[in-house]
Amino acid sequence: AQSVTQPDIHITxxxxxxxxxxxxxxxGATPYLFWYVQSPxxxxxxxxxxxxxxxLVQGIKxxxxxxxxxxxxxxxxxxSVHWSDAAEYFCAVGVAQGGSEKLVFGKGTKLTVNx
Amino acid sequence: xxxxxxxPRYKITExxxxxxxxxxxxWSHSYMFWYxxxxxxxxxxxxxxxxxxxxxxxxxPDGYVVSRSKTENFPLTxxxxxxxxxxxxxxxxxxxxxxxxFFGQGTRLTVV
Numbered sequence: 672a673q674s675v676t677q678p679d680i681h682i683t684x685x686x687x688x689x690x691x692x693x694x695x696x697x698x699g700a701t702p703y704l705f706w707y708v709q710s711p712x713x714x715x716x717x718x719x720x721x722x723x724x725x726x727l728v729q730g731i732k733x734x735x736x737x738x739x740x741x742x743x744x745x746x747x748x749x750x751s752v753h754w755s756d757a758a759e760y761f762c763a764v765g766v767a768q769g770g771s772e773k774l775v776f777g778k779g780t781k782l783t784v785n786x
Numbered sequence: 787x788x789x790x791x792x793x794p795r796y797k798i799t800e801x802x803x804x805x806x807x808x809x810x811x812x813w814s815h816s817y818m819f820w821y822x823x824x825x826x827x828x829x830x831x832x833x834x835x836x837x838x839x840x841x842x843x844x845x846x847p848d849g850y851v852v853s854r855s856k857t858e859n860f861p862l863t864x865x866x867x868x869x870x871x872x873x874x875x876x877x878x879x880x881x882x883x884x885x886x887x888f889f890g891q892g893t894r895l896t897v898v
Contacts, residue, residue, distance in 0.1 A: 677828075703884040714876065714889035715829075722884040761828060765883040772836050772883050773844060774819055778828035 673698050675764050677777035684752050685785045692747040692780050694762030703765030704745040706736055709779075710758045718760075721745065732756070757784045788812045792877050792890035799867050799897055807862045807893050809877030817880045818860040819887065820844075820852065822873040829876065835860055867897045 676695045684690055696702060703722040707715040719730025726738040736747045745762060762777040790811040799805045809818065816837050821829040831844030833852040841852050849871060851863045860879075864871055874894050880887040 680826075705887075714891050715878075715887075717886040720884070720886065763887075767883055771842055772817070773831060773834045773842070774817070774878070774880070774883065774887055775831055775845070776821070776829040778826070 673766070673775075675762055675775055675777040677760075677762055677780050679780045680778070681781045681783070683783040683785060686754050687751050690747075690749045690752045690756070690782070692760050692762075692782070694745045694747065694777060695743050696745070696762075696764050697743060698764060698766050699768065700766075701740060702767075704736075704738060705763040705765070705774075706730065706734070706745075706747045707761045707763060707776075708732075708758045709761065715761065718747070722765075752782075752784055754784045754786065757782055790877060790879050790888050790890045792875075792893050795891065795893060797893060797895045799864075799895070801868060801897055802866050805864045805867055805895070807864075807875055807877075807895070809860045809862070809890060811858055811860075811879040811888070813879065813881070813888075814857050815879035815881050815888075816857070817883065817887070818854065819878045819880075820850075820860065820862045821876045821878065822846065822871075823876060823892075824873050832862065832875075864895075867895075869897050871895065872897045 705720045706718040759779045793808045819834045820832040835841045835854045838857045877890045878887040
């Protein structure tokens with residue numbers, strides 16, 4: 672079935688540690704790929720996106736993500752996490768197939784940052 | 787004001803009642819989406835629209851109806867509300883499928 676999978680429901684890291692959030696998708700063609708962040712009680716904000724070109728993309732707030740076609744993955748990384756990064760992170764794919772064009776999200780990964 | 791707005795922000799309704807959630811965007815974006823956010827399920831796509839008068843079902847469309855007679859508006863109607871439709875609903879719009887989607891602040895709906 673077509674889907675977006677974020678295997679980690681909840682991740683806890685210490686401030687200053689590195690971070691990697693995983694995302695896999697299962698669509699036939701390479702979709703448009705996004706990472707969004709949601710702070711408590713807020714809407715969603717785009718961190719970064721990929722749809723072609725360099726497979727390592729830079730985003731806001733020091734985040735980056737790497738597209739790996741062979742693994743159908745688009746993992747989000749940050750070298751040094753700040754306490755303000757505590758939030759929920761969503762991977763999303765934009766899919767255009769058979770006349771249907773939609774934006775589908777994973778279930779999210781909640782990030783807790785310990786001081 | 788430019789942007790995407792949802793109304794109401796909070797709504798309590800009774801089981802069986804019809805309720806409509808409004809979504810308005812000022813950018814003339816082609817795409818609009820409705821999601822519901824529930825603990826453990828992330829954001830699930832209810833309905834989406836690629837242009838005025840074009841709508842399509844998402845992952846969880848049962849019990850919902852949408853229309854898009856104007857590009858800027860995309861109302862979501864619960865025809866006969868059920869407790870399982872208690873959720874936070876987000877509307878979003880984007881110019882193209884490969885560009886950023888902008889989200890409203892959400893509507894917290896409680897069905898009692």
